[in-house]
Amino acid sequence: MSSAKPTVTGRSETAQRPADARSRRDDIRRFFPILLLLVLVAVFSFASPRFLQFNNLMIVAQQAVVLLVAALGMTFVIIAGSIDLSVGAIVALAALVAAATSASLGIYAIVPACLVGAAAGLVNGVVVAKGKVPSFIVTLGAMVVYRGIVLFFTRGAPISIDDERFLDLYSGRTAGIPHSVLIAILLIAIAAVMLNLTVFGREVRAIGGGERIALLTGIRVDRVKIAIFVLSGLMCGMAGLLQGARAMAATAQLGEGLELDAIAAVVVGGTPLTGGVGSIQGTILGALIITILSNGMNIVGLDPYFQNIVKGLVLVLSVFVTIDRKKIGIIK
Amino acid sequence: MKIVATDIARSFGSTRALSGVSITLEPGRVHALVGENGAGKSTLLKILAGAERPDTGSIAIDGKPYAPRSLAEATALGVRLVFQEITINPSLSIAENVFSGQLARFRSRGLLNQAAMNRAAQALLDTLAVDVSVAQPLARLDLGQWKCIEVARALSTDPRAVLFDESTAFLNHREADQLLAAMRALGDRGLVVAFVSHHLAEIDAVADQLTILKDGRKVGDFAAGELDREGIQSRMVGRDLSRGLYPPRPEARISSGPMLRFNNVAADGLEPTSLSVAPGEILGIAGLKGAGGERILEVAAGVVRPRGGSITVGGAPLAAKTPAEGWAASIAYLPGERTTEGLIVDASVLDNLVMAKPPRRGPFFDRTKARAMAQAMIARLLIKASSEKARSGSLSGGNLQKVVLGKCLAIDPRVLLLNNPTRGVDVGARTEIYRSLREAAKEGLAILMVSEDLNELIGLSDRILVMREKRIAASIDDPAATSEDAIIRHMT
Numbered sequence: 001m002s003s004a005k006p007t008v009t010g011r012s013e014t015a016q017r018p019a020d021a022r023s024r025r026d027d028i029r030r031f032f033p034i035l036l037l038l039v040l041v042a043v044f045s046f047a048s049p050r051f052l053q054f055n056n057l058m059i060v061a062q063q064a065v066v067l068l069v070a071a072l073g074m075t076f077v078i079i080a081g082s083i084d085l086s087v088g089a090i091v092a093l094a095a096l097v098a099a100a101t102s103a104s105l106g107i108y109a110i111v112p113a114c115l116v117g118a119a120a121g122l123v124n125g126v127v128v129a130k131g132k133v134p135s136f137i138v139t140l141g142a143m144v145v146y147r148g149i150v151l152f153f154t155r156g157a158p159i160s161i162d163d164e165r166f167l168d169l170y171s172g173r174t175a176g177i178p179h180s181v182l183i184a185i186l187l188i189a190i191a192a193v194m195l196n197l198t199v200f201g202r203e204v205r206a207i208g209g210g211e212r213i214a215l216l217t218g219i220r221v222d223r224v225k226i227a228i229f230v231l232s233g234l235m236c237g238m239a240g241l242l243q244g245a246r247a248m249a250a251t252a253q254l255g256e257g258l259e260l261d262a263i264a265a266v267v268v269g270g271t272p273l274t275g276g277v278g279s280i281q282g283t284i285l286g287a288l289i290i291t292i293l294s295n296g297m298n299i300v301g302l303d304p305y306f307q308n309i310v311k312g313l314v315l316v317l318s319v320f321v322t323i324d325r326k327k328i329g330i331i332k
Numbered sequence: 333m334k335i336v337a338t339d340i341a342r343s344f345g346s347t348r349a350l351s352g353v354s355i356t357l358e359p360g361r362v363h364a365l366v367g368e369n370g371a372g373k374s375t376l377l378k379i380l381a382g383a384e385r386p387d388t389g390s391i392a393i394d395g396k397p398y399a400p401r402s403l404a405e406a407t408a409l410g411v412r413l414v415f416q417e418i419t420i421n422p423s424l425s426i427a428e429n430v431f432s433g434q435l436a437r438f439r440s441r442g443l444l445n446q447a448a449m450n451r452a453a454q455a456l457l458d459t460l461a462v463d464v465s466v467a468q469p470l471a472r473l474d475l476g477q478w479k480c481i482e483v484a485r486a487l488s489t490d491p492r493a494v495l496f497d498e499s500t501a502f503l504n505h506r507e508a509d510q511l512l513a514a515m516r517a518l519g520d521r522g523l524v525v526a527f528v529s530h531h532l533a534e535i536d537a538v539a540d541q542l543t544i545l546k547d548g549r550k551v552g553d554f555a556a557g558e559l560d561r562e563g564i565q566s567r568m569v570g571r572d573l574s575r576g577l578y579p580p581r582p583e584a585r586i587s588s589g590p591m592l593r594f595n596n597v598a599a600d601g602l603e604p605t606s607l608s609v610a611p612g613e614i615l616g617i618a619g620l621k622g623a624g625g626e627r628i629l630e631v632a633a634g635v636v637r638p639r640g641g642s643i644t645v646g647g648a649p650l651a652a653k654t655p656a657e658g659w660a661a662s663i664a665y666l667p668g669e670r671t672t673e674g675l676i677v678d679a680s681v682l683d684n685l686v687m688a689k690p691p692r693r694g695p696f697f698d699r700t701k702a703r704a705m706a707q708a709m710i711a712r713l714l715i716k717a718s719s720e721k722a723r724s725g726s727l728s729g730g731n732l733q734k735v736v737l738g739k740c741l742a743i744d745p746r747v748l749l750l751n752n753p754t755r756g757v758d759v760g761a762r763t764e765i766y767r768s769l770r771e772a773a774k775e776g777l778a779i780l781m782v783s784e785d786l787n788e789l790i791g792l793s794d795r796i797l798v799m800r801e802k803r804i805a806a807s808i809d810d811p812a813a814t815s816e817d818a819i820i821r822h823m824t
Contacts, residue, residue: 198695206687209676216635216667216674217688217739218659276678 032321033269033285036314040289044296051299058178064291065184066091066243068284070258071265072191073121073235075283076228078266079195081208081275082128082135084232087262089146090120091255094240096150099159099250102166109166113244114237120146121233125226135229143259151252158251161244170245180242187238192280194231204228208275265290268318289314333359333393333410333492333524335380340389342375349375350386350548357493362519363526364539367568368758369728371545373528374416377495380526381413382406412486416498420478426466427453430484456484459521460514474621476507483514493524500534501756504621504784512538530758532561546570569760577763578791579770581812582612589647591778592632592663592747597641602627603803604641609747609778614769616793616811617782618819623799625782626668629749632780633665634658646746659688664740668751668782670729674736677725681717682706684724684735689743709738714764730761737765741772748772750781754788766792786816798822 045052070087077084098113105112124142128135161167172179195201203224206214215221239258244250267273268289269282293314297307335357342350350372357363357380365373378384380391382400391398393409400406403413420429427446430453431437438449450466457464462480464473473481479499486494496515500508508531516538519525529535535542535556544551544567551567559567565577590608598604602624609615617625630636632643634652643650645661652658658665667673675684682702691701706720713734717727724735733754740748753769754762769792773779783789789796789811796808798819806822808814 197697199690199692199697200695202683202687202690202697205679206676206683209679210672212673213676214687216633216655216665218656219687220654220656276676 026324029270029322029324032318033282033289036268036318037285037289037292040292040296044292044300047296047300051296054176056295056299058173058176058181060288060291060295061181062178062246063295064287065178065180066239066246066255067258067261067265067291068184068287069187069235069239069242071262071283071287072187072280073232074259074262074266075191075269075271075278075280076195076204077135077232078263078271078273079208079275079278080204080225080228081211082225082228083139083263083273084124084135084229085139085259086120086124086142086146087232087236088255088258089143089150090117090233090236091240091243091258092150092250092252093117093120093146094237095244095250095254096154096159096240098241098244099161102161102163102244106163106165107169109163110170110238110241113241114234117233117235117237117240118230119233121229121231121236122226124233125229128229129222129225147252147256154250154252156252158249160249162248167245167248170242171248180246183238183242187235188280188284191235195280200224200227205276208277210276261290264315268315268322270322272323289318335391335393335398335411335493335524337376337380337391338389340376340379340386340391342372342379342384342386348548350379352389353545353548353550354389355543355550355553357524357526358541359492359524360519360522361525361540362515362538363524364535364542365526365528365545366530366532366535366542366564367545367551368760369730370547371568372548373545374497376545377413377497377526377528380406380493381411381495383413407489407491410490410492412489412491412494414479414482414486414494414496414499416501418475418478418502419482420470422470424470425450426457426464426468426470426481429470429481430456430488432485434488452488453484456487457481459487459517460484461517462510462514474507476503476510479503479507479511480514483511483518487518491523493526494518496525496527498528498530498756500529500531505786506620508534509537530756532564535564536561544568565759568758576791577759577766579767581794582770582774590644591646592780593644594628594632595642595644597628597631597638597643599627599631599636599638601636601802602631603801605804606641607797607804609780611746611776611778612773613794614773614779614781614792616789616796617780617799618786618789618796619782619799619805619823622802623823624802625797625799626751627802628799629665629751629780629782632658632747633663633749635665659743662743662746663749664688664743664745664747665749666736666740666751666753668755670732670736670756675724675732675739677723677732679724680721681710681715681724681727681735682720685709685720685738685742688739705742709742712741713738713768728758728761730757730765733757734761734765734768737768741768745777748777748779750779750783752783752785753781754783754785762788786819789819790814790816800824 050056070091074084074087094113094117097116098109101112102109124139127133127138170179203219206219207221207224211221243254265286266283269286271278271282293311338354340350340353353376365376367373375384379386382403382405398409400409427450431449435444438445454466460480460483464477464480500511512534515525515527539556541555543553546568588611591611593608594606596604596606619625627636631638634655634657637653650661652661671677685706686702691698691705703720710717710720715734716731724732754765769779793811796811797804798806800823
C-alpha cells in the first residue's frame, strides 16, 4: 500500500463506548454460541456418562442433520431480511414425494424430492418478490397450504419406505458414521462457499443490509430473492429426504414445528432477524445447541414436560447476550 | 440564563472528539458552532444538553454547577436539544407531537382533553411565527414545518436554552429559512440559542456570535460580521481556500455527440422534456422539490419508468426499466438519501465501493481484485477510513458521501447522475468531491447534477437547467455570469 493512503481514523460524533470495552463485548457476542455449546456438553457429560459415548454423539449428529440442513437455507433467507415459515411443511412434502417415488426410483428419489422442494420455494419466492407480499405472510400461508397438500394425499396415513438401496444410501452408516451426517457436511460446505465466496452471497447480504440501497445500486433484488427461497426449498427437499430415510416413512406430521427450530438455530447462532449479517458457522452451532439440549435433557432424564421451558429460556438468553443493540437501534 | 462551559474534553475510544474547549452562551444571542464533520461541534452540543457526559471539564449555569446525566435532567434544568434527525411521528397529530411525553398534562377524568392540548400547541407554534395550524394533517406540511413542530416541542417545557444540532441538514433552503426565523425569534425573546451548521449562509442570516472548532479544539470566538465567508472557511479547514471551492472549468470542451439525450421524455411528475448532456459536461439542474429535477434522474436511472418519449445513451436507444438495467448501460446513480439509498452503513467501505459491479471470477467474488479496487478508490477520492475493511458507519458524513461517489465511479460509468451530491458534507470534503467530479468529466464522463445548493450549481456546472412545475423553465448557458437570485426567479 502506498504511503499516500490517508490513515486518519474515521471520526464519528455519535455516541460510542470506549474501544476496549466495546471490543470485549464484541468478543463475548461472537464466542457466546460456542461457549454455550461447550457448557452444555460439559454439563450433560458430567450428568450422564452415556452422553459422550461415540454412539450417542452419532445419534446427536443424526438428530441434528434435518434441523441443520433446513436451517442452512433459512440462514440465507434471514440474512436477506426475509423469513420462511413454510420450511417444516416443505420438508414433509419432500419426504412424502421421496417415499412415494422410492419404490420405483430407488436412490434417485432424491431428484423428485429436491424438485418439489425447489418448486415450493419458487412459488414462495415469486409471490414475495413479484407480488410484493411480506415473506412472513406468504410463507405462513404456504406452510398451511403445503401441509394441506401432504394431508390431502396421505389422508393422514404414513407412507413407508422399503427400498433397501434408498435406505442404505441415505440412512446407512460407513465406518460408524451416518451417511446423513456426511451429506450434511457436504451441504454445509456448499452453503458456506455460496454465502462467503460468491457474488450471490454478497448480494444476499446487501439486500438484507438495505433493500432499497441494493436495488438502486443495480442488484436484481427480485431475482436474488427468488433464488434465496428456491435455495431454502432445495435444502428442505434434502432435509425431507433424510428425515424420511431415517424414519423409514413419510408421515403427515413430519417436520411440524421445524420452521421455528430452524429460525431458533439461525438466531442462536448469532444471525439477527434484521438481516444483512450472519454466518453458516453460527447456524451449525445453533442447530447443535438446540439438538444437544434436547438430547441431553432426555439422557439425564429431565421431565419431558419441563424441557420446553428450558429450550425457550435458552433461546431468549442467547439472543439477549449475542444481539448487537448498537446496530439495531430500535428493538421491536 | 448564561451557560459557561470550561475546558471540556471528551474521547470516544482512541478518538479525541473534544479537548479543552471552553464556550460561553449568552441569553438573547444566537450562537453558531461551526466546523467540519468531526470537529466536535455536535459532541459539544450534546454535552451541554445532557446527551453525553464530558470526561473532564465543567459547566455552570448562572454560576451554579450544571452536570446533567441525561436529556431529561437537562430538560428539567431548562436546556433543550433539537436533533439533526426528524423526530416527528407521522401517525400522531401535530399537538400530540408537540406534547409527546407530557400528554398526562392534558388528562381530565382519565381522558385526553384534545381541545386544551390543541389550544396549547397552537399557542406555542404561534410564538414561533410559523404558519402551521394544529388542525392540519402532518403529511401536508413540509420538513421545515415539521422541524418547527419539534422546536415547539422543545418550548413546551418552557426552557431557557434551546440547542439545535444541525437541524437544517435535511431541509431545502425555503424550509430552512422557516427554522432559522424560529431560532431568531427565540433569541429575540431572550433565550440562549445555539446551533450547529455547515452552511455559512445560515450563519450570516441569524448568528450573533460564532465559535469555530477544528479537530476537537476551539479555533476562536468571533462576533457576527467579524469574518467573511472565506475567513470562516479557511479557519474551519485549517488551510487557505482562496483558490476557491470549485475547480476551474476546462477551456476546451470535448467535441462529440451527446452522451445522454432525452427526447420529449414524460413521466409521472415530469412533463415532456428534452435535454442532452455531452461527454465531459456537467449539467446542473435547479428547482424546488417536486419541480421535476429529481424525476429526470430517476427516469434516466431506471427507477421510474417514462410514459413517453425516447432516451438515448451514446447514440443507442435505452429504456432502462430497472436500476439494474441502468447500471448495466454504464449509467451510475447517486441517490439523494445517503444512508437509506446510497450505502449500507453496517457494511464495510470495500463492500459498498464494489457493490455495483463486484469483481468476479465465474460465480465467485474476486477478493484480491476487490481490495485493489477499493484501495485505489480510497486513494483517488481521499476517503478518510482506517482501512477498506472499516465499517462504513464509522466514517463522517463527507467520507460516507465519497464512498457513495466511489461506488458510482468504480463501474467506470459513461453517465453519472447526482442528486444533491454534497448535502450535509463539510467544506473540506466538498472541495475534494468537486475536484473528483471535474476530473472524471475531463475523462469524458457526462454528469447530470440536481442540487438544492445554488452556489454549487453555479460554481461547478457547465450549463444549468432550471425546473419549474415539472418542466424546464430556463436554460443558463453561462453559469459564471448568473446569480442565485436569477435562478430563484426562474424557479418560482
